[in-house]
Amino acid sequence: MAKKVSLNPGLKQLLEKGDKLYQTGLSVDTVIFGFHENVLKILVLDMQHNNKKALPGGFIKIDEPVEDAAYRVLQERTGVSNIFLQQFDVFSNPTRSDASVHQSRYKEYGIKLPKDHWLLKRFITIGFFALIDFTEVKTKASQLDAEYCEWVDIHKLDSMIMDHKEIVFKALESLRTQLAYTPIGKNLLPKKFTMPELQKLYETILDQKLDRRNFQRKMISFGILNKLNETRKGGAHKAPFLYTFNDKKYQKALKEGLYGSW
Amino acid sequence: MAKKVSLNPGLKQLLEKGDKLYQTGLSVDTVIFGFHENVLKILVLDMQHNNKKALPGGFIKIDEPVEDAAYRVLQERTGVSNIFLQQFDVFSNPTRSDASVHQSRYKEYGIKLPKDHWLLKRFITIGFFALIDFTEVKTKASQLDAEYCEWVDIHKLDSMIMDHKEIVFKALESLRTQLAYTPIGKNLLPKKFTMPELQKLYETILDQKLDRRNFQRKMISFGILNKLNETRKGGAHKAPFLYTFNDKKYQKALKEGLYGSW
C-alpha cells in the first residue's frame, strides 16, 4: 500500500534525536498572511499523505528564542527575510494533538512511530502571525519534508489538521483588533501600490465596505504616504496613482496608533 | 548561616517529581492588575530569601491547558474566581533563567539543587495579564512556599527577579493597545464606582490626562453605564454619583471596540 520512500537525513535525525535537540512538547505555528488580487490569503502546507492542509510550523531548538524558531519557519517556507512577525496566542488544549497526523505521514516511509515517541506526546503550540508581501515570496519545497506550501484564500479554507483552523481565525481576529498598531499596508503590499489596493486590504481584514473617497482622505491625512508621479496602467479603467509608504512617519504613527472609527 | 526550615510535602514533591508532573521547560507568569486609591498596582510575590519581587507564576500540569494553569495561580494568590485573563506574550530568551533564584530559595531548607535539576534548565514562560477588583482580593500565604503577595504601585517597581520587570511592562503596553477591546472598567473597579474613578483608571493606563467633562460625555454616549441614585459621600468635596456597568451592552460594545481618540 504505502510505497517506501527513503527517509532523508534531516527527518531521520528529527525522529531519532528530536527530543534532545528541541524543547519537548512545544512548537510554533505560523499564520502567514499575504494579499494578492484583492484577496487575503495564507500560506499553508499541502500534505500529500492525507490531503489536508497544515500551518507551517516547527520546533524550538534547545537554546533558541521562540521568535527565532518562528522566523526559521518563515524563512524556510517563503525565502523572504525581514518579515513582520507577532505572537498572538497559545494553543494548549490537551487533546489538540493528533497522533494519526504523524503516523500517516511517516507511513509512506514505512515507519511506525512507537506509542511513546516524543512526537506523539502532547504539544503546546505558540501561534504567530506574519505579514508578507505576496510578490516577494517564492514558495519552494521544504528540504525536510519535500512538501509544498501554497496560498489559499482565507475564506476558502477547509480540511485543516487538528486545531489549525481555529488558530487561523484567532490570528485574523488578533490582526483586526491590533490593526491600528500593525503595519499591514507596509508589509502586505508591494513597495508601490494604489489607493484602491490599500483600501481593499483594509476592507478585507475588517470585513466591511468603506467609502472610497473618505478612505483616501483619511489615509492621506495620516501623513504616511508618498504619492508618486506614476499610475498603474493596464487595468480596464482609469489608471490610479501609485503610492509608497513614508517609513519613518508610518512607524511613528503606528506607535501612537492609527485610530479610526472603522 | 541559613537556618534549616522543614520542607513541606508539596515543595518536596515539586522538587523530586516536578518533571513528571509538569510540562518541562515551560511556565506561566501572571501580571495581576488592580486599581486602588487611584493607583494602578500589580500583585507581586515578596521573596524573603533574596529581598526581590517576583511575578506569581507556576507550572503547567502534564494534561492541563495553559489558561487553566494561569488560572490556578490566580486563584491561589487572590482567592478570587471569575477573573479576566489574557495571554499577551511569550518570553523565551535562552539566558532569561537564573539558577541562583532557585538555589538561594532552597538554601534556607538546606537544599542544594544538582546542576542538572529540571528547575535549573532553561524555561520559556507564557505571559498572562489579569484584571481584578482590588476590593475582592484577600492575599494570603501560598500553601506551597508560605510567601506572601503584596500590591505594588506599577510605577514604583524595582528589584524584580530575572526578566519579570520586562514582562510587567510588556503587559502594560499590551493592555494599552487593547484598551478598546478589554473590559478594564468592569474588572478593575468595584461593582459601584464613580465617574472620576473610572476616568482616573483610563488616565493611569494611558498615562495621559483627560478632560473630565469630555470623558464623562463620551463614556455616557457608549451607553454602557447605569447611573445610580446614590452618591459616594465621605470624600472631602461634592459627592459624585455612583455607576454600574450594563453588562450586556458593555460586552457588545467591546466586541466592536470602544474606539476613541485618546
Next chain:
DNA sequence: TTTCATTGCGTTAGTTAGACACAATATAAA
C-alpha cells in the same frame, strides 16, 4: 468613436472633540 466602470477631487450636513464657564455641594477651616 462611443461606452462604461473606475478614479480624482470636491461639497455639504450632521456629529464629535476639545476647550472652557458656572452653579451646586460636601467637607474642612474659621
Next chain:
DNA sequence: TTTATATTGTGTCTAACTAACGCAATGAAA
C-alpha cells in the same frame, strides 16, 4: 455657624471630523 475650598454636574461654543454623495476625467473595451 459661617466661610472657604476643592470637586462634581451640567451646559456652551467653535473647530474639526465623519458620512454620504456629486461630478468631471480617464483608459480600456465595445
